[in-house]
Amino acid sequence: MLIAHISSLAFIFVLLCLSAFFSGSETALTAASRARIHRLARDGDGRAKRVEKLIEDKERLIGAILLGNNLVNILASALATSVFISLVGESGVVYATLIMTALVLIFSEVLPKSYAISNPDGMALAVGRVIGLVVLLFSPVVNLVRHIVRGTLNMFGVDLESNEAVLSARDEIRGVIDLGASEGGIRKSHRDMLDSILDLDDITVEDVMIHRKNMALIDLAKPVQEIVDEVIESPFTRLPIYEDDAENIVGVLHAKDVLRAMKATSDPAEIDIHAIMTDAWFVPETTTLREQMNAFLSRRAHFAMVVDEYGAIQGLVTLEDILEEIVGDITDEFDHANHGVKKLTDGWIQVDGTMTIRDLNRRFDWSLPDSDASTLAGLVIYESEIIPIVGQRFQFHGFDFEIIGRRRNQLTQIKVRPVAADAVSGD
Structure with missing residues (x-):
């Protein structure tokens, strides 16, 4: 009888260890950083690939772990109850309940989960292979349980299939940034830059453009010498040119093109402005900053005129305007220190x-x-x-x-x- 009790207690100990393993694995796999695991898997880490595959179907994963955890906990409690009843009689049920509750709570729940939450990625990589086998072994039972659960919830009008993530990946990233900033891990300037990158799809060129009343324009009807002088004196390298009316933008004059033309002739008045100016590029005011930045990069351009739905000039936008939305004001020796x-x-x-x-x-x-x-x-x-x-x-x-x-x-x-x-x- 004594040997039987010792064997039962040893088996209970093994079951509690398995319960701790399941509890810690559940916490580690659900708390592991998907982004970090994905990066490791992309770099060829086999363990990370297994973990990434497991957490793709969290319902199946959690179902298998809970099934294994409940099996070992119930079996351990049943064996403990049997041992205590044989030792102290019917009151052994109370002793077994109290002792097993304490053991499961401390050593099979709190302890392993506390460890797992302190190092979720490392533990997830360590248990991935074993949990993968558990998921495979329990998959028939888990699938049956999933059908029962979904059917029961459908009776109450809850459709799990139609539930989609409330937060997009961008919202999750923004939440991580805000949390890091509130905890002091991310500087405010860095947070602003990251937030601005995420906002590029929501901000239009109308929000960052130089308004038409602040644009520096060149009148094509002026004498060539005056035009050259304006280009030289201007702090800008690209200047829109209009003909007859400021709304009639006919081209863009680049300071470098003017300098090349001046080098090629001894008399600046002989420069053909029509020949050296380039065509103006017009973009709608509703264009997002991400779209405009991609367009700048694909066209290898830095400058565009902004028009409204009627084709009227609203302003101009440059690549620098978009970059300033991300990194803040970019100043050079020609800019004034007035930031408004x-x-x-x-x-x-x-x-x-x-x-x-x-x-x-x-x-x-x-x-x-x-x-x-x-x-x-x-x-x-x-x-x-x-x-x-x-x-x-x-x-x-x-x-x-x-x-x-x-x-x-x-x-x-x-x-x-x-x-x-x-x-x-x-x-």
Whole structure:
């Protein structure tokens, strides 16, 4: 009898170890980084390929692990109950329940799962081969269970087949970036760059273009010498050329082409502007930044005119404008240091009305909405439903706004600051 009890206890110990293995494997395989496992598999790691195949069908994987875990736990509990009943009688059921609950909880659940969560990728790679065999062995039973579960849920109107992931891969990546930034693992500037890359499909060239009123244009009707002088004095290397009307863009003049033409002749007035200018490239204002960047790369171009649905010129966009959306302002020796933002001593921030809300949010980590307006002036006009005059104040979206500059119907300067916490609580 004693030998039988010892054998049963030894078998119970083995079953608890198997339970710990199943519990730890479940945690490791569900918590493992799919991106890291995929990279290892792509690099030829056989263990990673097995793990990647397992986690492709998580329902099948979890079903097999749970089946194995429940089998060993129930068998261990049954053996323990039998041993304790033979030792202390009917009260052995209580002792077996208490002792097995403690053993399973501590050594078969908490301990292995704690270890697995601390090193999910490493443990997933280590257990992949064995769990693969378990999944293969239990697959008939798991498939039967899956049909029963799906049928039961269908009775209550739940269709698992139609359930799709709520979050896209881009949303998941953005969540990881935000989490890393909140924990201090990612610098704010790096987070802004990564977020901007993810936003390239949502931002159009209209949001980043140089507006037509700020474009530097050349009148083709001017004398050649004046045109050459304008090109030399301009801080830009590419300049649109118009004929008769500023809306009639007929080409683009590159500073290098002008320099080559000047080198070829002793008299700049003899340069044929028509011969050295290139055709203008027109793109719709609804083009996304990703589409435009790909177009720039495929055409080996850096410059395009932006038009609306009626073909009217709205502005121009360059490759640098798109890159600045990702890395921030790119300045050179010809750029002025004015970025349109000035912090005042009284807590207000003075902002150019043409500054985009997205740039303002990125700079100060604010959350002003940009769905209805792309610039700060546009947001104030949209929310106030008027064109404010200098001195008017507004409060919306948790911010104070004061108009301090206006030119005709354009808001040129606006002061903005977050509403003080005590003011919010007082309301």
